[in-house]
Amino acid sequence: MRRRRTRLLVALLALVSAAGCAAGPSVRPALVENDGKPSGTTPARTPGVPLPPLGEPQSPSLKWGDCDDDTRERIGTPGVPDSLHFTCTRVTTPLDAPGEPRRSVVRLLALKVGSGPVPLVVVNDVDGEPGSVYAARLAATLPPAFLEKFSLIGLDRRGTGLSGAVQCVPADIRHDLIDADPAEGGLGDVLDAARKAGQQCAIELDDSQTALDSWRGAGDLDELRKQLGMARLDALGHGDGSKVLAEYAVRFPGQVGRMVLDGVPDPGADTAAVLDAVAAGAQSTLDAFAADCAARHCAMGDPKAALPALTSQLRHTLLSTAEGVAFGPGVAMFAVYSGLAQRSRWPELADAITAARAGNIEPLAGFVSPVLHDSRAQPSRIDATIATRCNDSQARLSADQLDQVVAGMRAKYPQFGAVVAQQLAWCGPWPVRTEPLPAPGAPGAPPILVATTAADPVTPQLGSTRAADQMPSAVTLGWQGAGHGALGVSPCVTDAARAFLVDGKIPADGTVCPA
Structure with missing residues (x-):
């Protein structure tokens, strides 16, 4: 409970601070840490699950082809630097509609940017840019160390972008x-x-109407992991893309690698x-x-x-x-x-x-x-x-x-x-979900970094903190700035995420980054 109180206090203080913030993110690199060491959480932190080492693909099955021109056309204005180059592929995964499991498949678009040997999967909000476009933009904001160690793999979630986009509303x-x-x-x-x-x-x-959800999106990520030839999934989620990763950790805790959730939604x-x-x-x-x-x-x-x-x-x-x-x-x-x-x-x-x-x-x-x-x-x-x-x-x-x-x-x-x-x-007229909602928590998963933003109009800090409180291995990192998501915007959060993903350095739970 002490850890929960600490988080809530940090969230409230950060909200107050952000209200007077004048000019966005600070360039100060230092982290401001809570006094003392974090104590137990509810549920209790899972012991003995260390942060996994980074691995490299073994016998990948995906075939990548140049998609530079098409990607730049989709990105539009503002564009990204000419130094970035893009390749794309298709990932085949079961549709898994309720009542007719594994009767048909969907083909999802994945984009790769960066020359690093380790794939880092990027998942965006369902109402934001498709994951492929978001990954391309994100690559332009990240420090070189990211793209030297990782290749960003942006996935258009099922029903979005070029992954069988839902186009049914007049x-x-x-x-x-x-x-x-x-x-x-x-x-x-x-x-x-x-x-x-x-x-x-x-x-x-x-039949596909009820097959478009975050739980099956998590299944898509595991199919991607297998076809990338990876033993574990290293990934970065933005907004409710983080929800998909959180549900991945519930479904496949043994396959969780290094994960950063940037603005995970309230699971209430x-x-x-x-x-x-x-x-x-x-x-x-x-x-x-x-x-x-x-x-x-x-x-x-x-x-x-x-x-x-x-x-x-x-x-x-x-x-x-x-x-x-x-x-x-x-x-x-x-x-x-x-x-x-x-x-x-x-x-x-x-x-x-x-x-x-x-x-x-x-x-x-x-x-x-x-x-x-x-x-x-x-x-x-x-x-x-x-x-x-x-x-x-x-x-x-x-x-x-x-x-x-x-x-x-x-x-x-x-x-x-x-x-x-x-x-x-x-959602009033939409079919009511008959399957049980996924259980929160992800017991057995290694440390997962959860970044929150004090004034976030999409995934508010208090909701992200609640989500983290339900994850035994969550480590929270709060930014006192404003806008949706902190990665690539706050230098402090970006550096902490780099250290976590690249170097395996886990920040103190409850660390606060200044605005």
């Missing part, structure tokens, strides 16, 4: 799923859109409570964004004044994007929420909000474009997000319950309460 329905007004009304329109999305997805996905079964904490994290991130803007003397001014003014303006004068998509207050706030998660794009986000107030919504619409627009090379991210998150959860709320939740969250979090609460409506 285009106009995608818009309605993210259009909850931040200030008024219930979630009836969002729930109606979710019903239409669920009906269409049931028709188009058929009460989805409404989990999302309440997400909305709180978004409000804290907005505070950090405001401080950053003030430090740069940006033209937007205080976002807590600019955002209500913008939504009021759009409520009375509805605008449309160049593609003819209605851009009302709900979509605008979803775009802002998406931008807050991307720390490197905060200056761009501030300028986009300023432009939108002047009548030019195109820059702000760019932040929500990955959800609204759909193509073979860049499928909409919301389809796979709904499928995976709804299959990962057994929670379903009635319309009355949804309206009560959104009213409460609006009152507490005026900017982002409705933006986050509407996600509860997405």
Whole structure:
């Protein structure tokens, strides 16, 4: 219990500190460690499971081919350095649909970047960039020591990117799923859109509809491990990509190598409570964004004044994007929420909000474009997000319950309460998971490094700390900064992750990195 109290205290102190952070990550390399040594945890730390040594592939079966041009086209702007080169392959894995296990297969895209001899698998958020693109971008931010020791293997999770992307939600329905007004009304329109999305997805996905979840995603990683020729899986997860790795550690504890979970989601079964904490994290991130803007003397001014003014303006004068998509207050706030998660794009986000107030919504619409627009090379991210998150959860709320939740969250979090609460409506019509939820914990796994971020609008620090508390071998590393994820953004966290992955150096549990 002492370890739990220490973590929660660190989380709370970090949240307070981050609210006044002005200019993002510090360049200071030093770690700030807790006083004293960490004591027991609940559940108790598994004894006698050391961090495994790094291995190299033995008889790999994957055939890699050049995909440099295609990858750069998918990455778009901003690009990555010409010094990085990419190869790709396909990983065959069982679909494993409930009721028809191992009757069919899916083929997943994997990308390799870096010349290191040890494969380090990279798994991203289901609603973020596909794992292949995320790995390519991450490679451009990591110290050379990473790519000298490791080859990053970015995997497009099942149903995302070029791994049989889910494309079942009609285009106009995608818009309605993210259009909850931040200030008024219930979630009836969002729930109606979710019903239409669920009906269409049931028709188009058929047996695969309930085979898109994190548990089977963990199985995909073990197939990848085998085809890479590795005895253990060395991996890095970002956001709910960390959830897939956490479930891998539950399913295959003996095959866990060196793993870093950057912003693992709260594993709580009460989805409404989990999302309440997400909305709180978004409000804290907005505070950090405001401080950053003030430090740069940006033209937007205080976002807590600019955002209500913008939504009021759009409520009375509805605008449309160049593609003819209605851009009302709900979509605008979803775009802002998406931008807050991307720390490197905060200056761009501030300028986009300023432009939108002047009548030019195109820059702000760019932040929500990955959800609204759909193509073979860049499928909409919301389809796979709904499928995976709804299959990962057994929670379903009635319309009355949804309206009560959104009213409460609006009152507490005026900017982002409705933006986050509407996600509860997405799963209303989706088939309820009949399989038991995976047990938390991963007993028998070696030390796993869990990085948290004080003001994170997607995986708030308190939720990541709760997730770590359920993992007997978790070692937490907290960054007092803001944005979604710390690796590649905080030099302190990046260096600690490098030392853990490359050198096998385990930081003291509860270590804190300054903002």
